[in-house]
Structure formats: C-alpha cells, structure tokens
Amino acid sequence: xxxxxxxxxxxxxxxxxxxxxxxxxxxxxxxxxxxxxxxxxxxxxxxxxxxxxxxxxxxxxxxxxxxxxxxxxxxxxxxxxxxxxxxxxxxxxxxxxxxxxxxxxxxxxxxxxxxxxxxxxxxxxxxxxxxxxxxxxxxxxxxxxxxxxxxxxxxxxxxxxxxxxxxxxxxxxxxxxxxxxxxxxxxxxxxxxxxxxxxxxxxxxxxxxxxxxxxxxxxxxxxxxxxxxxxxxxxxxxxxxxxxxxxxxxxxxxxxxxxxxxxxxxxxxxxxxxxxxxxxxxxxxxxxxxxxxxxxxx
Amino acid sequence: xxxxxxxxxxxxxxxxxxxxxxxxxxxxxxxxxxxxxxxxxxxxxxxxxxxxxxxxxxxxxxxxxxxxxxxxxxxxxxxxxxxxxxxxxxxxxxxxxxxxxxxxxxxxxxxxxxxxxxxxxxxxxxxxxxxxxxxxxxxxxxxxxxxxxxxxxxxxxxxxxxxxxxxxxxxxxxxxxxxxxxxxxxxxxxxxxxxxxxxxxxxxxxxxxxxxxxxxxxxxxxxxxxxxxxxxxxxxxxxxxxxxxxxxxxxxxxxxxxxxxxxxxxxxxxxxxxxxxxxxxxxxxxxxxxxxxxxxxxxxxxxxxxxxxxxxxxxxxxxxxxx
Numbered sequence: 001x002x003x004x005x006x007x008x009x010x011x012x013x014x015x016x017x018x019x020x021x022x023x024x025x026x027x028x029x030x031x032x033x034x035x036x037x038x039x040x041x042x043x044x045x046x047x048x049x050x051x052x053x054x055x056x057x058x059x060x061x062x063x064x065x066x067x068x069x070x071x072x073x074x075x076x077x078x079x080x081x082x083x084x085x086x087x088x089x090x091x092x093x094x095x096x097x098x099x100x101x102x103x104x105x106x107x108x109x110x111x112x113x114x115x116x117x118x119x120x121x122x123x124x125x126x127x128x129x130x131x132x133x134x135x136x137x138x139x140x141x142x143x144x145x146x147x148x149x150x151x152x153x154x155x156x157x158x159x160x161x162x163x164x165x166x167x168x169x170x171x172x173x174x175x176x177x178x179x180x181x182x183x184x185x186x187x188x189x190x191x192x193x194x195x196x197x198x199x200x201x202x203x204x205x206x207x208x209x210x211x212x213x214x215x216x217x218x219x220x221x222x223x224x225x226x227x228x229x230x231x232x233x234x235x236x237x238x239x240x241x242x243x244x245x246x247x248x249x250x251x252x253x254x255x256x257x258x259x260x261x262x263x264x265x266x267x268x269x270x271x272x273x274x275x276x277x278x279x280x281x282x283x284x285x286x287x288x289x290x291x292x293x294x295x296x297x298x
Numbered sequence: 299x300x301x302x303x304x305x306x307x308x309x310x311x312x313x314x315x316x317x318x319x320x321x322x323x324x325x326x327x328x329x330x331x332x333x334x335x336x337x338x339x340x341x342x343x344x345x346x347x348x349x350x351x352x353x354x355x356x357x358x359x360x361x362x363x364x365x366x367x368x369x370x371x372x373x374x375x376x377x378x379x380x381x382x383x384x385x386x387x388x389x390x391x392x393x394x395x396x397x398x399x400x401x402x403x404x405x406x407x408x409x410x411x412x413x414x415x416x417x418x419x420x421x422x423x424x425x426x427x428x429x430x431x432x433x434x435x436x437x438x439x440x441x442x443x444x445x446x447x448x449x450x451x452x453x454x455x456x457x458x459x460x461x462x463x464x465x466x467x468x469x470x471x472x473x474x475x476x477x478x479x480x481x482x483x484x485x486x487x488x489x490x491x492x493x494x495x496x497x498x499x500x501x502x503x504x505x506x507x508x509x510x511x512x513x514x515x516x517x518x519x520x521x522x523x524x525x526x527x528x529x530x531x532x533x534x535x536x537x538x539x540x541x542x543x544x545x546x547x548x549x550x551x552x553x554x555x556x557x558x559x560x561x562x563x564x565x566x567x568x569x570x571x572x573x574x575x576x577x578x579x580x581x582x583x584x585x586x587x588x589x590x591x592x593x594x595x596x597x598x599x600x601x602x603x604x605x606x607x608x609x610x611x612x613x614x615x616x617x618x619x620x621x
Contacts, residue, residue: 019493023500031508038512045547046518046526052540059530064522076515083507087499191399192318194495195392199325202385207329210336210377217333217380218564221511222520234339 003114004122011096011126018095024088025134031080032138036145039073070146071158071258074165075223077142078254081169082205082247083221088134089173090197092127093180098193101184107293116292117285120181124284127177132170139166165257172250172273176201178280185287208245212238223251243272301415305423306430309397313431316396322389323435329385330439331446333377338451341369370578371453372462372571378443379567382470383560387477387506391498393431394478397424398485398611399495411613421611424482425604432474440467461582466570469593472600473563477502479603486611506560513555518544559599566592 053059100106147153179197187193206217249269255261313319344367401407447453481498488494519526527537555561569589572578577585
C-alpha cells in the first residue's frame with residue numbers, strides 16, 4: 001500500500017514539474033477564464049441582433065436566448081475540455097509511462113515484487129488526482145467569472161450543475177490519460193508514442209462525427225451542435241460510429257448537465273464514455289510485466 | 299550546392315522508409331477523401347428532398363416552380379480543406395520536427411558536421427526535402443480528391459476548375475511547408491528537444507484551433523442550431539442590413555480571426571474553390587484580386603518560416619545544444 005501511495009505522490013510531483021503539461025495547463029486555464037466573457041459577449045450580441053430585427057419588423061420569432069441559463073455562457077469550456085484538456089491528458093499519460101521507461105525506473109521497480117496492475121494503477125491514480133486539482137481550479141475560475149458577469153453569486157442549483165459538469169470532464173479526460181499511458185507503454189519512440197494518441201483524438205473529434213452527421217470538421221469546434229443530415233444512410237452510419245465519437249457524446253452529456261440542451265441520447269452517451277474508459281483500463285492494467293520490461297532486452 | 303542535394307536526397311530516402319510518415323499521410327488521405335464522399339452524399343440527400351418537394355407540388359396541382367439545388371463540385375472540398383488546415387498542419391509539424399530531432403537523438407548531427415558542409419547546406423537540404431515531400435503529398439491528396447469527385451460525386455469538372463484546384467494545391471503546399479519550417483526552427487533553437495515540441499504544439503493549438511474557434515463561436519449566426527438568421531427567417535439582404543449595425547463587434551471578431559495564419563489559408567482556399575458563396579463562379583483573376591491580402595500574408599509567412607528554419611538550423615546552434 002505504501003508503494004501505491006509513493007507512486008501516486010511521485011506522479012503528482014512529476015506532473016507538476018513537466019514543462020509540456022504545464023504549458024498546456026496555462027493555455028487551458030487561460031481559455032477557461034475568458035470563455036465566460038466570450039459567451040456573455042456573444043449572447044449579448046445575439047440578443048441585440050434579435051431586438052434589431054424585431055424593431056425593424058423582420059421577424060416575429062421569439063428571442064433565441066430567452067430561456068438561456070447563466071451556465072450557457074460556459075458552452076466554450078466544453079470545447080476547451082475536448083481540445084486542450086484532452087491534449088493535456090494525452091501528454092500527461094504519455095509522459096508518465098515514457099518517463100519510467102527512459103530513466104529505467106520501471107525496470108528497477110518491476111524487479112521487485114510489485115504487481116504491474118498496481119503500479120500502473122497508482123500512476124493513473126496520481127494523474128487522476130492531478131487532473132482533479134486542475135479541473136477544480138477550472139471550475140472555480142468558471143464560477144467566479146460567471147458570478148462576476150451576473151454581479152452576484154451563482155445559485156446553488158447552477159453551482160451543482162457546474163460541479164457535475166467538471167466531474168464529467170474529469171472522467172472524460174481520464175479516457176485520454178489511459179490512451180496516452182497505453183501509447184507510452186507500447187510505443188517504440190517518443191515522437192510516435194506522443195503522436196499516435198493525438199491522431200486517435202483527431203479521429204474521435206473530427207472524422208467520426210462527420211461520417212454520421214455530415215458536420216464539417218471546423219463546425220465541430222462550435223459548442224452549438226450541427227443539425228444532422230437525414231437520409232442517404234447517415235442515420236445508419238451514425239448508429240454504428242456515433243458511440244465511438246466520444247467528443248460528441250461528451251458534448252451531449254455536458255449539454256444535459258449544464259441545462260443547455262444536448263443533441264443525442266444521454267443513455268448512449270453515458271454508456272459510450274463508461275465503456276471506453278473501462279476498455280482502456282482493462283487494456284492498461286492487463287499489460288504484461290515482460291512487455292513493460294522489454295527495454296532491458298534492447 | 300552538391301552537399302545540399304546530398305542532404306535532401308538522404309532526407310527523402312529516410313522519409314520514404316519511415317512507416318510512421320506513411321501512416322500519417324495515409325490517414326490524411328482517408329480523411330480528405332471520406333470528407334468528399336460525405337459531401338456528395340449530403341448533396342444527394344438535398345436533391346432527393348427537392349424531387350420529393352416537386353412531386354408533392356405536382357400532386358397538389360400547384361403550378362409553383364422551385365429552383366433545383368445546383369452542384370458546384372469544388373464546394374464538396376470544404377471538409378478536405380478543413381482537414382488540411384487542422385490535421386495537415388499537425389502532421390507537417392511532426393515531419394519538420396523529426397528532421398532535426400532524429401539527428402539529435404541518434405547523435406548523427408556531429409558526424410554530419412564533421413564533413414566540410416557550408417553554413418546553410420544542412421538546413422537547405424532538409425528544407426528542400428520538406429518542400430519536395432509536401433509537393434508529392436499535396437499532389438497525391440488532390441489527385442485522390444479529384445478522383446473521388448469524378449467517380450463518387452459524379453461531378454462534371456470544367457477546365458477552369460483544374461486551374462482553381464492547381465492554385466488551391468499550391469496554397470496548401472505553402473501552408474504545410476510553413477508549419478514544417480516552424481517546427482524545424484523550434485527544434486533547432488530549443489535547448490531540449492521536448493521544449494521545441496512543446497512550443498510548436500502549443501503554437502499549433504493556439505493558431506489552428508483556439509483563435510479560429512473563438513472567432514467562429516463569436517459569430518452570431520453560429521449561436522443557434524441551423525443558423526440564427528435561418529431560425530429568425532430573415533432573408534440574406536436583410537441579414538446584411540441588420541449586421542451593419544454590429545460592424546464594431548464584427549471588426550473585433552474578424553480582427554481576432556485574421557491573427558491566425560490558418561484563417562488566411564482557409565479564406566484563400568474557400569474563395570479560390572468557390573466554397574464561400576460570394577466568390578462562387580467568379581473568374582480566378584477577380585478572386586485573386588479580392589484575396590490578395592491573404593495570398594500575400596500566406597506567402598510572406600511561409601517565406602519567413604523557411605528563412606527562420608534556414609538561419610536557425612546551423613552547425614553552431616545544433617552542436618552547442620548537444621554538447
């Protein structure tokens with residue numbers, strides 16, 4: 001048990017010291033801080049546009065943001081979790097396993113009677129803890145920025161929704177930490193170990209959603225869901241590839257938790273994320289001792 | 299000059315043997331072609347809906363005529379261009395970074411500089427290899443896209459389309475070379491290889507994803523599913539009249555977007571291929587005149603990146619870092 005705690009502490013310390021995650025962390029927290037401002041500015045403009053069109057007698061449609069909640073300002077944070085957060089998680093995961101391989105400490109540790117699953121589990125727990133701290137900081141920044149915009153503290157209900165969203169983001173990012181760790185364990189070189197999960201991330205974020213909905217890659221970076229095309233087999237393709245489009249599933253669940261509305265089934269989205277995390281964990285914790293120590297044979 | 303060519307030839311051989319490089323290029327090829335197939339399928343859906351609409355009109359005895367949706371084949375390339383700007387740039391970084399990283403990791407840089415090579419031979423050779431690599435990659439990608447347009451999209455391409463595609467391919471080549479050169483320069487100047495990779499990946503994240511994303515989400519029309527003005531049922535001329543009241547906001551939004559070279563690449567390509575409706579079917583010369591700022595900025599940025607890579611990938615800098 002002490003070995004487990006020592007590994008967890010070592011991971012947290014290393015994650016704090018690594019420069020690449022630090023750089024991404026600065027970008028992530030910076031963007032989270034200003035995202036509410038961007039959301040508020042955009043909402044205000046859209047409402048002004050609507051007022052102008054109504055005044056000119058061009059429309060009788062209701063204000064599109066009449067029912068918008070204060071949490072709709074944080075729509076962009078969902079995208080920053082998918083973009084910057086996922087990359088940060090990948091880098092953390094890859095660095096964690098590669099660090100041990102490069103310094104040969106993994107070989108040394110596994111020469112002792114240490115269970116591989118416990119060792120990798122402790123590494124993951126350390127990074128999960130670190131990510132938890134990062135997301136707690138992001139949640140606090142978001143809460144403060146919305147409260148500042150509202151000129152009053154965010155209500156208890158909305159605060160609970162915000163906390164549940166960041167808890168979901170934590171679980172979502174763990175999938176990418178596991179993906180990064182797997183790549184670090186199996187990759188032959190540092191560059192390919194880092195880039196293969198990034199390629200997988202780009203497939204999940206851009207390619208799969210396009211196949212099922214015909215949404216354009218750039219439009220997937222918009223927090224507002226694209227209207228899916230019906231017909232020509234798109235619905236069928238979406239049924240097959242949709243669950244693998246984890247970023248879209250995360251957007252669906254986030255929309256539900258934040259009360260901003262999600263395009264898709266909540267059950268499917270939750271199941272897709274849970275299964276992806278479970279499969280990743282099984283693959284990671286099932287890593288063979290010989291495979292982890294293969295560098296000794298090189 | 300000879301040593302530059304020797305370095306370039308060796309780099310090209312390395313890249314040809316690199317399985318990871320083949321994987322990356324294969325991936326981008328699959329992504330861009332799939333994107334055209336999806337675009338073609340989407341157009342067919344639109345056409346089917348139109349036919350159903352016409353049939354319903356006839357059945358109701360209506361004499362109203364509706365305009366059929368028109369296929370502009372090059373507009374099907376929108377997703378492909380977006381893949382090149384997002385994922386292509388990332389792969390360009392990988393290739394450019396690898397040019398210097400592999401020499402440092404294998405310690406072959408000392409061996410290379412033990413030969414009587416001139417100041418810019420090594421950098422020049424590597425840049426030449428990058429230029430050739432991206433030329434071949436862009437030719438393959440655009441050839442595949444044209445093939446898919448003709449076969450799957452059943453799109454009748456006109457001779458003028460060939461010119462548009464040729465210029466769009468050249469623009470894509472300049473964009474990819476820009477990112478490879480930046481990555482090469484940062485890998486050369488950083489004291490630790492990982493620092494160079496961090497810097498260029500963060501730069502990619504900000505320039506390619508974050509800045510355009512902010513601009514995109516600040517667009518009022520992107521705030522409602524299907525578009526704000528569509529949901530308000532406002533015609534295009536009225537939309538422009540309304541937006542004229544928000545010129546200041548749009549100037550800030552646009553000003554933010556144009557700080558990203560990726561947006562310049564996107565706007566230039568969209569204009570050339572007629573993806574942006576305001577440029578669709580305009581003569582190439584007119585489009586070129588109206589997008590001169592973007593062409594110039596892309597050319598200047600690419601040239602600056604190449605020069606930066608050339609002056610930073612030197613014996614003094616590379617050997618100092620590895621000693």
